[in-house]
Amino acid sequence: MLVKRMDVGGDALGDPAASVWGTAKGETVALMQAPAAMQPTKYITTKWQDKPYGQTKSLTVKALRNADEIAFRLEWQDPTKNEQRIENTDFPDAAAMLFPLSEDAPLFMGMEGAPVNLWYWRADHPSRARSDMATGIGTSRVMDDTSITAKAVHANGRWTVVMRRALRVEKEAASAIQIVPGQTLRTTFAVWEGSNLERAGIKAFSPAWLELQIEA
Protein backbone atom coordinates (compact mmCIF):
# COMPACT_ATOMS: atom_id res chain seq x y z
CA MET A 1 0.00 0.00 0.00
CA LEU A 2 1.28 3.41 -0.91
CA VAL A 3 1.44 5.99 1.85
CA LYS A 4 1.01 9.18 -0.15
CA ARG A 5 2.61 12.43 0.82
CA MET A 6 -0.02 15.15 1.24
CA ASP A 7 1.25 18.50 2.40
CA VAL A 8 -1.61 19.31 4.73
CA GLY A 9 -1.43 20.27 8.39
CA GLY A 10 -1.20 17.63 11.09
CA ASP A 11 -4.69 18.42 12.38
CA ALA A 12 -6.18 17.44 9.00
CA LEU A 13 -4.19 14.22 8.98
CA GLY A 14 -5.35 13.52 12.50
CA ASP A 15 -9.04 13.95 11.78
CA PRO A 16 -10.87 10.81 10.64
CA ALA A 17 -13.53 12.97 8.93
CA ALA A 18 -11.10 15.26 7.07
CA SER A 19 -11.63 15.42 3.30
CA VAL A 20 -7.96 14.62 2.72
CA TRP A 21 -8.72 10.98 3.58
CA GLY A 22 -10.86 10.83 0.41
CA THR A 23 -7.66 11.01 -1.59
CA ALA A 24 -6.03 8.03 0.16
CA LYS A 25 -6.49 4.59 -1.31
CA GLY A 26 -7.61 2.17 1.37
CA GLU A 27 -6.74 -1.45 1.79
CA THR A 28 -9.00 -4.07 3.36
CA VAL A 29 -7.12 -6.34 5.72
CA ALA A 30 -8.57 -9.73 6.64
CA LEU A 31 -8.60 -10.57 10.33
CA MET A 32 -8.92 -13.90 12.11
CA GLN A 33 -9.25 -15.16 15.66
CA ALA A 34 -5.89 -15.30 17.44
CA PRO A 35 -5.53 -19.05 18.12
CA ALA A 36 -6.49 -20.27 21.60
CA ALA A 37 -3.55 -22.67 21.52
CA MET A 38 -1.17 -19.72 21.24
CA GLN A 39 -2.44 -17.98 24.35
CA PRO A 40 0.34 -17.51 26.88
CA THR A 41 -1.37 -19.33 29.76
CA LYS A 42 -3.30 -22.56 30.07
CA TYR A 43 -6.09 -20.83 31.97
CA ILE A 44 -6.77 -18.55 29.00
CA THR A 45 -6.54 -21.41 26.48
CA THR A 46 -8.92 -23.58 28.52
CA LYS A 47 -11.38 -20.78 29.14
CA TRP A 48 -11.57 -19.56 25.54
CA GLN A 49 -10.95 -22.56 23.32
CA ASP A 50 -14.64 -23.27 22.79
CA LYS A 51 -15.90 -19.70 23.00
CA PRO A 52 -16.26 -17.34 20.05
CA TYR A 53 -13.92 -14.36 20.03
CA GLY A 54 -11.93 -12.38 17.52
CA GLN A 55 -14.93 -12.29 15.19
CA THR A 56 -14.10 -8.93 13.59
CA LYS A 57 -13.60 -10.09 10.02
CA SER A 58 -11.66 -7.20 8.55
CA LEU A 59 -10.57 -3.63 8.88
CA THR A 60 -9.91 -0.96 6.33
CA VAL A 61 -6.68 0.96 6.62
CA LYS A 62 -5.57 4.17 4.97
CA ALA A 63 -2.34 6.03 5.58
CA LEU A 64 -0.96 9.44 4.66
CA ARG A 65 2.12 11.43 5.50
CA ASN A 66 3.10 15.06 5.37
CA ALA A 67 6.58 16.50 5.84
CA ASP A 68 6.88 15.51 9.48
CA GLU A 69 4.10 13.15 10.41
CA ILE A 70 2.38 9.94 9.43
CA ALA A 71 -1.24 9.02 10.16
CA PHE A 72 -3.09 5.72 9.94
CA ARG A 73 -6.86 5.64 9.67
CA LEU A 74 -8.37 2.32 10.77
CA GLU A 75 -12.04 1.54 10.28
CA TRP A 76 -13.90 -1.56 11.36
CA GLN A 77 -17.38 -2.75 12.09
CA ASP A 78 -18.43 -2.81 15.74
CA PRO A 79 -22.12 -2.46 16.57
CA THR A 80 -21.43 -2.03 20.31
CA LYS A 81 -19.44 0.92 21.58
CA ASN A 82 -17.52 -0.08 24.71
CA GLU A 83 -15.54 2.81 26.11
CA GLN A 84 -15.76 2.60 29.89
CA ARG A 85 -13.83 0.72 32.51
CA ILE A 86 -15.78 0.97 35.77
CA GLU A 87 -17.40 -2.40 36.34
CA ASN A 88 -14.92 -5.28 36.75
CA THR A 89 -16.29 -6.79 33.55
CA ASP A 90 -15.86 -3.62 31.45
CA PHE A 91 -13.30 -4.04 28.69
CA PRO A 92 -13.08 -1.17 26.20
CA ASP A 93 -12.86 -1.73 22.44
CA ALA A 94 -9.31 -1.50 21.17
CA ALA A 95 -7.11 -1.73 18.09
CA ALA A 96 -3.39 -1.99 17.53
CA MET A 97 -0.77 -1.88 14.82
CA LEU A 98 2.46 -3.81 15.06
CA PHE A 99 5.73 -2.80 13.40
CA PRO A 100 8.81 -5.05 13.35
CA LEU A 101 11.92 -3.36 14.75
CA SER A 102 14.20 -5.88 13.09
CA GLU A 103 14.10 -7.73 9.79
CA ASP A 104 13.27 -11.17 11.23
CA ALA A 105 10.75 -10.18 13.95
CA PRO A 106 7.80 -12.60 13.78
CA LEU A 107 4.35 -11.05 13.48
CA PHE A 108 3.31 -12.98 16.59
CA MET A 109 4.50 -10.20 18.91
CA GLY A 110 8.18 -10.47 17.93
CA MET A 111 10.77 -12.56 19.74
CA GLU A 112 13.82 -12.30 21.92
CA GLY A 113 16.37 -10.19 20.06
CA ALA A 114 13.79 -9.21 17.43
CA PRO A 115 11.40 -6.74 19.05
CA VAL A 116 8.26 -5.19 17.67
CA ASN A 117 6.70 -1.79 18.31
CA LEU A 118 2.97 -1.67 19.02
CA TRP A 119 0.69 1.30 18.57
CA TYR A 120 -2.21 0.51 20.85
CA TRP A 121 -5.40 2.54 20.96
CA ARG A 122 -8.20 1.84 23.44
CA ALA A 123 -11.62 3.43 23.65
CA ASP A 124 -11.27 4.50 27.30
CA HIS A 125 -8.41 6.81 26.24
CA PRO A 126 -9.79 7.94 22.88
CA SER A 127 -7.30 10.71 22.10
CA ARG A 128 -4.00 8.97 22.51
CA ALA A 129 -2.41 5.67 21.58
CA ARG A 130 0.22 3.92 23.61
CA SER A 131 3.59 2.89 22.29
CA ASP A 132 4.59 -0.57 23.52
CA MET A 133 7.49 -2.83 22.76
CA ALA A 134 7.35 -6.63 22.80
CA THR A 135 9.76 -9.50 22.33
CA GLY A 136 7.27 -12.37 22.25
CA ILE A 137 3.75 -13.32 23.30
CA GLY A 138 2.91 -11.94 26.74
CA THR A 139 5.92 -9.62 26.90
CA SER A 140 4.65 -6.22 25.77
CA ARG A 141 5.92 -3.33 27.86
CA VAL A 142 4.54 0.19 27.91
CA MET A 143 7.22 2.66 26.88
CA ASP A 144 6.99 5.75 29.02
CA ASP A 145 7.34 8.48 26.47
CA THR A 146 4.42 8.07 24.13
CA SER A 147 3.96 10.47 21.27
CA ILE A 148 1.08 8.97 19.32
CA THR A 149 -2.06 11.08 19.24
CA ALA A 150 -5.41 9.65 18.24
CA LYS A 151 -8.90 10.64 17.32
CA ALA A 152 -11.76 8.20 17.29
CA VAL A 153 -15.36 8.26 16.10
CA HIS A 154 -17.98 5.61 16.65
CA ALA A 155 -20.89 6.02 14.24
CA ASN A 156 -23.24 3.77 12.27
CA GLY A 157 -21.89 0.68 14.00
CA ARG A 158 -18.29 1.38 13.01
CA TRP A 159 -15.19 2.66 14.71
CA THR A 160 -12.95 5.01 12.79
CA VAL A 161 -9.67 5.72 14.54
CA VAL A 162 -6.75 7.80 13.36
CA MET A 163 -3.35 7.32 14.99
CA ARG A 164 -0.78 9.96 14.17
CA ARG A 165 2.88 10.32 15.01
CA ALA A 166 6.08 12.11 13.94
CA LEU A 167 7.94 10.16 11.27
CA ARG A 168 11.17 10.17 13.28
CA VAL A 169 11.10 10.00 17.05
CA GLU A 170 14.04 10.80 19.28
CA LYS A 171 13.19 9.91 22.85
CA GLU A 172 11.79 6.44 22.17
CA ALA A 173 14.31 5.78 19.41
CA ALA A 174 15.24 2.30 20.60
CA SER A 175 11.69 1.10 21.18
CA ALA A 176 9.71 2.75 18.38
CA ILE A 177 9.62 2.44 14.63
CA GLN A 178 11.47 5.14 12.68
CA ILE A 179 9.70 6.03 9.47
CA VAL A 180 11.88 7.19 6.58
CA PRO A 181 10.37 8.60 3.37
CA GLY A 182 11.10 6.35 0.43
CA GLN A 183 11.33 3.29 2.64
CA THR A 184 9.10 0.23 2.62
CA LEU A 185 7.73 -0.85 5.98
CA ARG A 186 5.66 -3.76 7.21
CA THR A 187 2.78 -3.68 9.63
CA THR A 188 -0.04 -5.86 10.94
CA PHE A 189 -3.22 -5.27 12.95
CA ALA A 190 -5.38 -6.44 15.85
CA VAL A 191 -8.89 -5.58 17.04
CA TRP A 192 -10.45 -6.30 20.45
CA GLU A 193 -14.24 -6.44 20.98
CA GLY A 194 -14.93 -5.08 24.43
CA SER A 195 -18.49 -6.39 24.72
CA ASN A 196 -17.08 -9.93 24.46
CA LEU A 197 -14.55 -9.27 27.27
CA GLU A 198 -11.70 -9.41 24.76
CA ARG A 199 -8.27 -8.34 25.97
CA ALA A 200 -4.64 -9.46 25.77
CA GLY A 201 -4.33 -12.31 23.24
CA ILE A 202 -8.11 -12.75 23.02
CA LYS A 203 -8.54 -10.72 19.85
CA ALA A 204 -8.86 -10.70 16.07
CA PHE A 205 -5.56 -10.26 14.28
CA SER A 206 -4.17 -10.04 10.79
CA PRO A 207 -1.97 -13.07 10.10
CA ALA A 208 -0.05 -11.42 7.25
CA TRP A 209 2.19 -8.42 6.85
CA LEU A 210 0.92 -5.41 4.99
CA GLU A 211 3.68 -3.61 3.07
CA LEU A 212 3.69 0.17 3.29
CA GLN A 213 5.63 2.17 0.74
CA ILE A 214 6.28 5.57 2.25
CA GLU A 215 6.18 8.03 -0.64
CA ALA A 216 9.44 9.96 -0.84
Next chain:
Amino acid sequence: MSEKTDIGRELDGVLQKPKRQLAMVFDLNKCLGCHTCSISCKRQWTREEGMDNMWWAVVNTMPGKGTPKNWEGMGGGWDEKGEPRPSKIPTRDEFGDAWKFNKEEVFHGGKGKTVYLKPVNTKGEDPDWGPNWDEDEGGGEYPNSHFFYLPRICNHCTHPACLEACPRGAIYKRDEDGVVLINDKQCKGFRFCMEACPYKRIYYNHVRDVTQKCIFCFPRVEKGVAPACARQCPGRLRFVGYLDDENGPIHKLVHKFKVALPLHQEYGTQPNVYYVPPLSPPAVDMHGKVDPSKPRIPTEYLEGLFGPRVKDVLAVLEAEKEKKAKGLPSELMDTLIVYKWPENIFPDFVQDPANL
Protein backbone atom coordinates in the same frame (compact mmCIF):
# COMPACT_ATOMS: atom_id res chain seq x y z
CA MET B 1 4.33 -31.66 32.27
CA SER B 2 5.63 -28.15 32.10
CA GLU B 3 6.80 -25.82 29.46
CA LYS B 4 9.05 -22.87 29.79
CA THR B 5 7.45 -19.86 28.19
CA ASP B 6 9.33 -16.98 26.71
CA ILE B 7 8.33 -14.96 29.76
CA GLY B 8 10.64 -17.20 31.75
CA ARG B 9 7.98 -18.76 33.93
CA GLU B 10 7.27 -22.38 34.58
CA LEU B 11 3.63 -22.96 33.77
CA ASP B 12 1.04 -25.69 33.78
CA GLY B 13 1.06 -27.35 37.11
CA VAL B 14 4.58 -26.87 38.37
CA LEU B 15 4.43 -25.93 42.02
CA GLN B 16 5.96 -22.68 43.12
CA LYS B 17 8.18 -23.94 45.91
CA PRO B 18 9.78 -21.08 47.78
CA LYS B 19 12.70 -21.53 50.18
CA ARG B 20 10.35 -20.86 53.11
CA GLN B 21 6.62 -20.33 53.30
CA LEU B 22 4.92 -17.81 55.52
CA ALA B 23 1.50 -18.95 56.66
CA MET B 24 -1.32 -17.98 58.95
CA VAL B 25 -3.60 -20.06 61.14
CA PHE B 26 -6.97 -18.62 62.14
CA ASP B 27 -8.52 -20.20 65.23
CA LEU B 28 -12.21 -19.86 64.41
CA ASN B 29 -13.15 -20.64 68.00
CA LYS B 30 -11.79 -17.24 68.93
CA CYS B 31 -13.14 -15.03 66.14
CA LEU B 32 -15.49 -12.35 67.49
CA GLY B 33 -16.60 -11.06 64.08
CA CYS B 34 -15.52 -7.56 65.06
CA HIS B 35 -13.87 -6.75 61.69
CA THR B 36 -10.91 -5.05 63.35
CA CYS B 37 -8.68 -7.05 60.97
CA SER B 38 -10.58 -5.73 57.93
CA ILE B 39 -10.44 -2.17 59.17
CA SER B 40 -6.75 -2.26 60.09
CA CYS B 41 -5.94 -3.60 56.62
CA LYS B 42 -8.18 -1.04 54.95
CA ARG B 43 -6.59 1.84 56.87
CA GLN B 44 -3.11 0.62 56.08
CA TRP B 45 -3.31 -0.38 52.43
CA THR B 46 -6.51 0.47 50.56
CA ARG B 47 -7.08 4.18 51.05
CA GLU B 48 -5.90 5.39 47.63
CA GLU B 49 -8.12 6.44 44.77
CA GLY B 50 -9.62 3.43 43.02
CA MET B 51 -9.33 1.29 46.16
CA ASP B 52 -12.50 2.46 47.88
CA ASN B 53 -14.28 -0.83 47.14
CA MET B 54 -11.36 -3.02 48.22
CA TRP B 55 -11.30 -5.15 51.34
CA TRP B 56 -8.17 -7.29 51.13
CA ALA B 57 -9.13 -8.79 54.50
CA VAL B 58 -12.77 -9.68 55.10
CA VAL B 59 -14.76 -11.59 57.69
CA ASN B 60 -17.72 -13.61 56.44
CA THR B 61 -20.53 -15.03 58.51
CA MET B 62 -20.93 -18.74 57.81
CA PRO B 63 -23.11 -20.32 56.60
CA GLY B 64 -23.46 -17.39 54.23
CA LYS B 65 -22.94 -16.19 50.70
CA GLY B 66 -19.74 -14.37 51.53
CA THR B 67 -17.60 -11.84 49.66
CA PRO B 68 -18.09 -11.67 46.73
CA LYS B 69 -21.63 -12.99 46.88
CA ASN B 70 -21.68 -16.76 46.17
CA TRP B 71 -17.93 -16.88 45.55
CA GLU B 72 -17.84 -20.59 46.37
CA GLY B 73 -19.90 -21.28 43.25
CA MET B 74 -17.78 -19.23 40.84
CA GLY B 75 -15.17 -21.80 39.81
CA GLY B 76 -11.47 -21.09 39.43
CA GLY B 77 -8.50 -23.00 40.78
CA TRP B 78 -7.81 -26.55 39.56
CA ASP B 79 -9.96 -29.61 39.02
CA GLU B 80 -9.05 -33.09 40.25
CA LYS B 81 -6.96 -33.67 37.10
CA GLY B 82 -5.02 -30.47 37.71
CA GLU B 83 -6.68 -28.68 34.80
CA PRO B 84 -7.74 -25.06 35.31
CA ARG B 85 -11.42 -24.68 36.18
CA PRO B 86 -12.97 -21.85 34.17
CA SER B 87 -14.53 -19.09 36.24
CA LYS B 88 -15.88 -15.57 36.03
CA ILE B 89 -14.80 -12.11 37.05
CA PRO B 90 -16.81 -11.12 40.11
CA THR B 91 -18.61 -7.81 39.64
CA ARG B 92 -18.40 -4.76 41.88
CA ASP B 93 -21.95 -5.46 43.02
CA GLU B 94 -21.05 -9.02 43.97
CA PHE B 95 -18.15 -7.74 46.06
CA GLY B 96 -20.46 -5.15 47.59
CA ASP B 97 -18.96 -2.11 45.82
CA ALA B 98 -18.06 1.06 47.74
CA TRP B 99 -20.88 2.97 49.26
CA LYS B 100 -21.19 6.70 49.41
CA PHE B 101 -23.24 8.32 52.15
CA ASN B 102 -25.16 11.63 52.19
CA LYS B 103 -22.91 12.93 54.97
CA GLU B 104 -22.96 16.48 53.68
CA GLU B 105 -26.75 16.59 53.91
CA VAL B 106 -26.98 15.00 57.34
CA PHE B 107 -24.05 16.70 59.06
CA HIS B 108 -23.87 20.09 57.38
CA GLY B 109 -27.26 20.70 55.80
CA GLY B 110 -29.16 21.48 58.98
CA LYS B 111 -31.38 18.42 58.50
CA GLY B 112 -29.64 16.21 61.03
CA LYS B 113 -32.89 15.53 62.87
CA THR B 114 -34.99 14.67 59.83
CA VAL B 115 -32.62 13.08 57.34
CA TYR B 116 -30.77 9.87 58.07
CA LEU B 117 -27.57 8.47 56.58
CA LYS B 118 -28.30 6.42 53.51
CA PRO B 119 -25.78 4.58 51.34
CA VAL B 120 -25.72 4.45 47.52
CA ASN B 121 -23.40 2.38 45.35
CA THR B 122 -21.32 3.54 42.35
CA LYS B 123 -24.39 3.37 40.12
CA GLY B 124 -26.32 5.57 42.56
CA GLU B 125 -28.56 2.68 43.58
CA ASP B 126 -29.50 1.22 46.95
CA PRO B 127 -26.86 -1.41 47.71
CA ASP B 128 -28.11 -4.98 47.84
CA TRP B 129 -24.84 -6.59 48.88
CA GLY B 130 -21.84 -5.70 50.99
CA PRO B 131 -18.57 -7.19 52.27
CA ASN B 132 -20.53 -9.04 55.01
CA TRP B 133 -24.14 -8.32 54.03
CA ASP B 134 -25.54 -11.49 55.62
CA GLU B 135 -23.77 -10.81 58.91
CA ASP B 136 -25.01 -12.99 61.79
CA GLU B 137 -27.80 -14.57 59.75
CA GLY B 138 -26.15 -17.97 59.67
CA GLY B 139 -28.03 -21.20 59.07
CA GLY B 140 -30.14 -23.87 60.74
CA GLU B 141 -33.57 -23.69 62.31
CA TYR B 142 -34.54 -22.61 65.82
CA PRO B 143 -33.51 -23.86 68.35
CA ASN B 144 -30.42 -25.01 66.45
CA SER B 145 -29.69 -21.90 64.44
CA HIS B 146 -25.97 -21.29 64.28
CA PHE B 147 -23.22 -19.24 62.73
CA PHE B 148 -19.51 -18.63 63.02
CA TYR B 149 -17.10 -16.14 61.52
CA LEU B 150 -14.65 -16.89 58.74
CA PRO B 151 -11.90 -14.32 58.20
CA ARG B 152 -10.50 -14.47 54.66
CA ILE B 153 -7.42 -13.00 52.99
CA CYS B 154 -5.32 -13.99 49.97
CA ASN B 155 -4.10 -17.53 50.70
CA HIS B 156 -0.62 -17.00 49.19
CA CYS B 157 -1.04 -20.41 47.58
CA THR B 158 1.67 -22.88 46.73
CA HIS B 159 -0.05 -23.54 43.40
CA PRO B 160 -1.47 -20.08 42.74
CA ALA B 161 -4.07 -20.06 39.98
CA CYS B 162 -3.78 -16.25 39.70
CA LEU B 163 -0.07 -16.47 38.95
CA GLU B 164 -0.49 -19.12 36.30
CA ALA B 165 -3.43 -17.37 34.63
CA CYS B 166 -1.67 -14.02 34.16
CA PRO B 167 -0.56 -13.59 30.54
CA ARG B 168 1.87 -10.88 31.58
CA GLY B 169 3.99 -12.73 34.11
CA ALA B 170 3.04 -9.90 36.47
CA ILE B 171 2.34 -12.16 39.48
CA TYR B 172 5.15 -13.82 41.37
CA LYS B 173 5.75 -15.81 44.51
CA ARG B 174 8.66 -14.56 46.59
CA ASP B 175 11.37 -17.15 47.10
CA GLU B 176 12.26 -15.97 50.61
CA ASP B 177 8.78 -16.30 52.14
CA GLY B 178 6.29 -17.51 49.53
CA VAL B 179 4.30 -14.28 49.57
CA VAL B 180 2.35 -13.90 46.30
CA LEU B 181 2.54 -10.39 44.86
CA ILE B 182 1.29 -8.54 41.79
CA ASN B 183 3.88 -6.34 40.09
CA ASP B 184 1.72 -3.37 39.26
CA LYS B 185 4.22 -2.02 36.71
CA GLN B 186 3.73 -5.18 34.66
CA CYS B 187 0.03 -5.64 35.35
CA LYS B 188 -2.19 -4.35 32.55
CA GLY B 189 -5.49 -4.89 34.31
CA PHE B 190 -6.58 -7.83 32.14
CA ARG B 191 -8.20 -9.48 35.22
CA PHE B 192 -7.50 -13.12 34.33
CA CYS B 193 -6.18 -13.45 37.91
CA MET B 194 -9.56 -12.36 39.30
CA GLU B 195 -11.17 -15.10 37.26
CA ALA B 196 -8.69 -17.85 38.09
CA CYS B 197 -8.50 -17.25 41.88
CA PRO B 198 -11.15 -19.59 43.32
CA TYR B 199 -11.21 -17.63 46.60
CA LYS B 200 -11.95 -14.37 44.75
CA ARG B 201 -9.57 -12.33 46.87
CA ILE B 202 -8.34 -10.06 44.04
CA TYR B 203 -9.80 -6.65 43.28
CA TYR B 204 -9.66 -4.44 40.19
CA ASN B 205 -8.55 -0.84 40.54
CA HIS B 206 -10.44 0.88 37.75
CA VAL B 207 -8.59 4.15 38.25
CA ARG B 208 -5.11 2.68 37.84
CA ASP B 209 -6.20 -0.21 35.59
CA VAL B 210 -4.37 -2.84 37.68
CA THR B 211 -5.48 -5.60 40.02
CA GLN B 212 -4.58 -5.53 43.71
CA LYS B 213 -4.79 -7.87 46.67
CA CYS B 214 -3.45 -8.77 50.11
CA ILE B 215 0.35 -8.45 50.22
CA PHE B 216 0.77 -10.32 53.53
CA CYS B 217 1.94 -6.91 54.81
CA PHE B 218 5.37 -7.72 53.35
CA PRO B 219 6.90 -4.33 54.22
CA ARG B 220 5.97 -4.96 57.88
CA VAL B 221 7.03 -8.60 57.80
CA GLU B 222 10.44 -7.60 56.44
CA LYS B 223 10.91 -5.45 59.55
CA GLY B 224 9.80 -8.17 61.96
CA VAL B 225 6.33 -6.64 62.42
CA ALA B 226 3.28 -8.89 62.19
CA PRO B 227 0.73 -8.17 59.44
CA ALA B 228 -1.75 -5.48 60.50
CA CYS B 229 -4.75 -7.84 60.55
CA ALA B 230 -2.93 -10.21 62.90
CA ARG B 231 -1.39 -7.65 65.21
CA GLN B 232 -4.61 -5.69 65.63
CA CYS B 233 -6.86 -8.75 66.15
CA PRO B 234 -8.43 -8.39 69.63
CA GLY B 235 -9.42 -12.06 69.65
CA ARG B 236 -5.79 -13.04 69.09
CA LEU B 237 -6.75 -15.79 66.72
CA ARG B 238 -4.37 -15.03 63.84
CA PHE B 239 -1.14 -16.96 64.18
CA VAL B 240 1.66 -15.98 61.82
CA GLY B 241 4.90 -17.75 61.05
CA TYR B 242 6.91 -20.03 58.83
CA LEU B 243 5.57 -23.50 58.13
CA ASP B 244 9.00 -25.07 58.63
CA ASP B 245 9.68 -23.48 62.03
CA GLU B 246 9.21 -26.49 64.27
CA ASN B 247 9.12 -24.38 67.42
CA GLY B 248 6.57 -21.95 66.02
CA PRO B 249 2.80 -22.17 66.46
CA ILE B 250 2.11 -22.56 62.73
CA HIS B 251 4.13 -25.74 62.39
CA LYS B 252 2.62 -27.10 65.61
CA LEU B 253 -0.98 -26.42 64.62
CA VAL B 254 -0.66 -27.51 60.98
CA HIS B 255 1.85 -30.36 61.11
CA LYS B 256 2.36 -31.52 64.71
CA PHE B 257 -1.20 -31.48 66.08
CA LYS B 258 -2.79 -31.36 62.60
CA VAL B 259 -5.76 -29.28 63.78
CA ALA B 260 -5.46 -26.47 61.23
CA LEU B 261 -7.00 -27.16 57.83
CA PRO B 262 -7.05 -25.23 54.56
CA LEU B 263 -10.35 -23.84 53.26
CA HIS B 264 -11.68 -25.68 50.21
CA GLN B 265 -8.57 -27.74 49.65
CA GLU B 266 -10.35 -29.26 46.65
CA TYR B 267 -9.81 -26.03 44.70
CA GLY B 268 -6.28 -27.35 44.23
CA THR B 269 -4.29 -24.18 44.86
CA GLN B 270 -2.68 -25.40 48.10
CA PRO B 271 -3.54 -22.41 50.28
CA ASN B 272 -1.20 -21.29 53.05
CA VAL B 273 -3.89 -19.92 55.33
CA TYR B 274 -5.25 -22.58 57.67
CA TYR B 275 -8.26 -22.71 59.98
CA VAL B 276 -8.92 -24.40 63.30
CA PRO B 277 -12.56 -25.42 62.74
CA PRO B 278 -15.21 -24.17 65.17
CA LEU B 279 -16.56 -26.34 67.95
CA SER B 280 -20.21 -25.91 68.77
CA PRO B 281 -22.57 -26.70 71.62
CA PRO B 282 -24.68 -29.82 71.19
CA ALA B 283 -28.03 -29.64 69.41
CA VAL B 284 -31.21 -29.26 71.48
CA ASP B 285 -34.82 -30.15 70.72
CA MET B 286 -37.85 -27.85 71.07
CA HIS B 287 -38.14 -28.79 74.75
CA GLY B 288 -34.57 -27.80 75.43
CA LYS B 289 -33.41 -31.38 75.69
CA VAL B 290 -29.74 -31.66 74.79
CA ASP B 291 -28.60 -34.29 72.31
CA PRO B 292 -24.86 -34.64 72.96
CA SER B 293 -24.42 -36.82 69.84
CA LYS B 294 -25.30 -33.94 67.51
CA PRO B 295 -23.30 -30.72 67.29
CA ARG B 296 -25.20 -27.47 66.69
CA ILE B 297 -23.09 -26.73 63.60
CA PRO B 298 -23.57 -29.78 61.35
CA THR B 299 -20.23 -31.54 60.87
CA GLU B 300 -21.10 -32.14 57.19
CA TYR B 301 -21.25 -28.40 56.67
CA LEU B 302 -17.79 -27.95 58.15
CA GLU B 303 -16.52 -30.87 56.06
CA GLY B 304 -17.77 -29.03 52.99
CA LEU B 305 -15.47 -26.15 53.91
CA PHE B 306 -12.46 -27.83 55.50
CA GLY B 307 -12.50 -31.37 54.13
CA PRO B 308 -12.97 -34.86 55.55
CA ARG B 309 -10.53 -34.44 58.45
CA VAL B 310 -12.87 -32.07 60.29
CA LYS B 311 -14.39 -34.84 62.43
CA ASP B 312 -10.97 -35.98 63.68
CA VAL B 313 -9.88 -32.43 64.37
CA LEU B 314 -13.02 -31.62 66.38
CA ALA B 315 -12.53 -34.83 68.38
CA VAL B 316 -8.93 -33.90 69.17
CA LEU B 317 -9.96 -30.40 70.21
CA GLU B 318 -12.71 -31.75 72.49
CA ALA B 319 -10.37 -34.29 74.08
CA GLU B 320 -7.62 -31.73 74.70
CA LYS B 321 -10.15 -29.25 76.09
CA GLU B 322 -11.34 -31.97 78.45
CA LYS B 323 -7.77 -32.64 79.58
CA LYS B 324 -7.16 -29.00 80.25
CA ALA B 325 -10.40 -28.74 82.21
CA LYS B 326 -9.21 -31.58 84.42
CA GLY B 327 -5.96 -29.75 85.10
CA LEU B 328 -3.90 -32.05 82.90
CA PRO B 329 -1.29 -30.57 80.57
CA SER B 330 -2.19 -29.95 76.93
CA GLU B 331 0.42 -28.41 74.67
CA LEU B 332 -2.21 -28.02 71.94
CA MET B 333 -4.55 -26.00 74.21
CA ASP B 334 -1.64 -23.94 75.50
CA THR B 335 -0.66 -23.15 71.90
CA LEU B 336 -4.21 -22.09 71.02
CA ILE B 337 -4.69 -20.06 74.20
CA VAL B 338 -1.60 -17.86 73.58
CA TYR B 339 -0.49 -17.06 77.10
CA LYS B 340 2.13 -14.59 75.99
CA TRP B 341 1.31 -12.02 73.38
CA PRO B 342 2.90 -11.38 70.98
CA GLU B 343 5.69 -13.94 71.29
CA ASN B 344 3.45 -17.01 71.37
CA ILE B 345 1.32 -16.05 68.39
CA PHE B 346 3.85 -14.65 65.89
CA PRO B 347 7.29 -15.33 67.37
CA ASP B 348 9.24 -13.99 64.37
CA PHE B 349 7.20 -10.81 64.13
CA VAL B 350 7.01 -9.35 67.63
CA GLN B 351 8.45 -5.96 66.72
CA ASP B 352 6.12 -3.13 67.76
CA PRO B 353 5.47 -0.95 64.68
CA ALA B 354 5.28 2.11 66.95
CA ASN B 355 8.96 1.67 67.79
CA LEU B 356 10.24 1.62 64.21
